Amino acid sequence: MIVLSVLFWAIGLALLVGGGWLVSLGGSLYYVIAGIAFIAVALLLKKRSKVANFLYALLLIGTLIWSIMESGLSWWPLATRMGLFLVLAIPLLLMAYFKHRGGSRFLFPVWLATALVTLSPLFMTSPTTIEGELTRSVTLPDTDMGDVAQGEWNAYGRSNLGQRFSPLSQITPDNANQLQLAWQYQTGDKKGPKDIGETTYEATPLKLANALYVCTPHNWLVALDADTGEEQWVYDAKVPADSQRQHQTCRGVSYLPPSNMDTLPPVQKASVPAESLNSMQCDAQLFLPTSDARLIAVDPTTGARCANFADNGVLDLMHNMPFKQSGYYYSTSPPLVAGGVVIVAGSVNDNYDINSPSGVIRAYDVKTGALKWNWDSGNPEDTAPIGTDDVYATSSPNSWSVASADEKLGLAYFPMGNRTPDQLGMYRSPAEEKYATSVVALSLETGQVSWVQQFVHHDLWDMDTPAQPSLLDLDTPSGKQPALVVPTKQGDVYVLNRATGEPIFPITEEPAPQGAIPGEYTAKTQPTSALSFKPADLTEADMWGATPLDQLLCRIEFKQLRYEGRYTPPSEQGSIVYPGNFGVFNWGSIAVDPKRQQMFGMPLYLAFTSTLVPKADLDLSETNKGEQGVNSNDGADFAVQLKPFLSPLGVPCQQPPWGFVAGVDLKTGKTAWQHKNGTIEDMTPFKLPITIGVPGIGGPVITDGGVVFMAAAVDNYLRAYDLSTGEELWKGRLPAGGQATPMTYLNSKGEQMVVQVAGGHGSIGTTIGDYVVAYKLKK
Structure with a gap:
């Protein structure tokens, strides 16, 4: 009895003190009342009074009413508000029963009733779920899926259209549960002790003729037999370690088909490392971007460097850069090969230095490596090749994700980022303001701008356009239009005419929060698309925790931070950025079915906090090199601290999913269905396969069989979904985190294979590995 009394006293004191703090910030009075009730129960228990159970029963009733008023009959909000209190009632009931002290006659029925109400949402449809169906019966003849053979995968998104759609149909919703492991390969390239935190394995392989080609985080290019997964050759770019990099990753390589034959010759199994071979004249070429700012051309058959390209197959991408800090510029995504050029964009480290390399986009002759044009958003009118002694614009907005192309229109489409520093806009020129956080269409021939559509005005939130645009022809009320579909971090999905840039679904301007720091400003309005997954604004009632205690701490922090909805400006006080810069959508993009004009996506909802730290108040030794933590912004008056909005237990402060x-039906822009995705199995030490709807990073692939494949979530599974309904059809356990987009192809026996790279993601804590895993149907 004494132990129980002390426990109730301690909980009551924590609730009372924390609740008082919350009330002083303008928050809920509930925790003060609950704290007083707990202390009263503790005192009554010490006196062995029967009134303790009666008072606790009233607390259960009051807590249930308050919980339903705040969150309705929704499982996770209700369970965490009521769970601890229902558990604490059990010893009261047991003592009353075994010691015949009474007092349980009222508490037990109240406990039972409140427990049943708390459990009831488990048997209801979640308020976040949308039930519906996409049709599978209507297909369009002569659908453009890119110039790719049926069983091949020739570019990151299968073709330069970026659809992530395969015409293969052997795997269907009826047989997807018969998938089994076909083969597994380990590259040997694992995260090392000198690597940065965000060492990630995000690659999507290419399938050309009889081989798969996949790059690794340290820029090895590996050729595998497409039937067996047997290693054929490895080209190691010999990238040195560099603690200045923000990312250590490779999302993929690019391919130039041969000019004098229909297919590639068979890949040759090497007896020596490919990088040690003598260079050769190449017809077909693979292009490998490296994290030390090189572009390397190699022969797909042997892995030897291409002597005809640049300097013996190697192009130095630091040429003409205004600043050349080691590790500040590199390409994480595959370049675009189209129109006789290979077009390279790059990643510029966020928030390291106001004087950083340029975000210039450059087109090189695909055979020789000669510079054909350069488009720099800091100097957008002059695209003629830069002079030997000239330099590009400092820190201009870059394009770090994957580009798309429509060679019939002669246009390339680049998702644009922001100028560093991301949270401080006073360093930007008018041209940089125009092209930041947008999609820009460039002429494949000249690099001149055809059109631009911006998605955030004066971006202060690191809302880079993160995803490859997907191109398809779309039926609209005004007829068929060449469409471009691009998702954004802030949750909007823009559908544009890719020839003109005009919106197919309406874009409107909404009022945005004001009140930036001195010397800064915020745009009065921000655009939003009619097709959007933007979340509702957070409220105090949305704060969450495993128990009422850590939920209370999240409420206190919520009230202390600045938050006025989407686009709340960064502040010295600390601002909530929701959606956070992790994004509702990120580089994994979406997948579209061009035949049925449908879209599959993985929207995520995680709040971040952004705090501007005056340099006078900062010990620069506390700054770090990474996307999270305190970044120094060298040369600026403020550093910036970015981090997820988490509870003391390390889980998101906003309630799941x-x-x-x-x-989505892209003909109407309507979301047909939406389901929570992923379990907490690999987020806790207890391996609980509870479907809660978890974060993830990666992308989906749609097949003509009506099946979608995606890993991405922070549990280690590759999943198959029914595109019509969203139903999970199958899942295969991965040996490491699957934070990469899968692909599918036909092997030499005509069997449909599904391949997933599984190597984990350093910054989100999934299992690290070096695996390439292939699945096929059981015979």
């Missing part, structure tokens, strides 16, 4: 899958 945090991750979904969704299906």
Whole structure:
């Protein structure tokens, strides 16, 4: 009895003190009342009074009423508000029963009733779920899926259209549960002790003729037999370690088909490392971007460097850069090969230095490596090749993700980022303001701008356009239009005419929060698309925790931070950025079915906090090199601290679900279905396969069989979904985190294979590995 009394006293004191703090910030009075009730129960228990059970029963009733008023009959909000209190009632009931002290006659029925109400949402449809169906019966003849053979995968998104759609149909919703492991390969390239935190394995392989080609985080290019997964050759770019890099990753390589034959010759199994071979004249070429700012051309058959390209197959991408800090510029995404050029964009480290390399986009002759044009958003009119002694614009907005192209229109489409520093806009020129956080269409021939559509005005939130645009022809009320579909971090999905840039679905301007720091400003309005997964604004009632205690701490922090909805400006006080810069959508993009004009996406909802730190108040030794933590912004008056909005237990402060899958009819812009996605199995030491809807990073692939494949979530599974309904059809356990987009192809026996790279993601804590895993149907 004494132990129980002390426990109730301690909980009551914590609730009372924390609740008083919350009330002083303008928050809920509930925790003060609950704290007083707990202390009263503790005193009554010490006196062995029967009134303790009666008072606790009233607390259960009051807490249930308050919980339903705040969150309705929704499982996770209700369970965490009521769970601890229902558990604490059990010893009261047991003592009353065994000691015949009475007092349980009222408490037990109240406990039972409140427990049943708390459990009832488990048997209801979640308020975040949308039930519906996408049709599978209507297909369009002569659908453009890119110039790719049926069983091949020739570019990051299968073709330069970026659809992530395969015409293969052997795997269907009826047989997907018969998938089994076909082969597994380990590259040997694992995260090392000198690597940065965000060492990630995000690659999507290419399938050309009889081989798969996949790059690794340290820029090895590996050729595998497409039937067996047997290693054929490895080209190691010999990238040195560099603690200045923000990312250590490779999302993929690019391919130039041969000019004098229909298919590639068979890949040759090497007896020596490919990088030690003599260079050769190449017809077909693979292009490998490296994290030390090189572009390397190699022969797909042997892995030897291409002597005809640049300097013996190697192009130094630091040429003409205004600043050349080691590790500040490199390409993480595959370049675009189209129109006789290979077009290279790059990643510029966020928030390291106001004087950083340029975000210039450059087109090189695909055979020789000669510079054909350069488009620099800091100097957008002059695209003629830069002079030997000239330099590009300092820190201009870059394009770090994957580009798309429509060679019939002669246009390339680049998702644009922001100028560093991301949270401080006073260093930007008018041209940089125009092209930041947008999609820009460039002429494949000249690099001149055809059109631009911006998605955030004066971006202060690191809302880079993160995803490859997907191109398809779309039926609209005004007829068929060449469409471009691009998702954004802030949750909007823009559908544009890719020839003109005009919106197919309306874009409107909404009022935005004001009140930036002195010397800064915020745009009065921000655009939003009619097709959007933007979340509702957070409220105090959305704060969450495993127990009422850590939920209370999240409420206190919520009230202390600045928050006025989407686009709350960064501040010295600390601002909530929601959606956070992790994004509702990120580089994994979406997948579209061009035949049925449907979209599959994985919207995520995680809040971040952004705090501007005056340099006078900062010990620069506390700054770090990474996307999270305190970044120094050398040369600026403020450093910036970025981090997820987490509870003391390290889980998001806003209530789940945090991750979904969704299906959209692109002809109407309507979301047909939406379901929570992923379990907490690999987030806790207890391996609980509870479907809560978890974060993830990676992308989906749609097949003509009506099946979608995606890993991405922070549990280690590759999943198959029914595109029509979103139903999970199958999942295969991965040996490491699957934070990469899968692909599918036909092997030499005509069997449909599904391949997933599984190597984990350093910054989100999934299992690290070096695996390439292939699945096929059981015979």
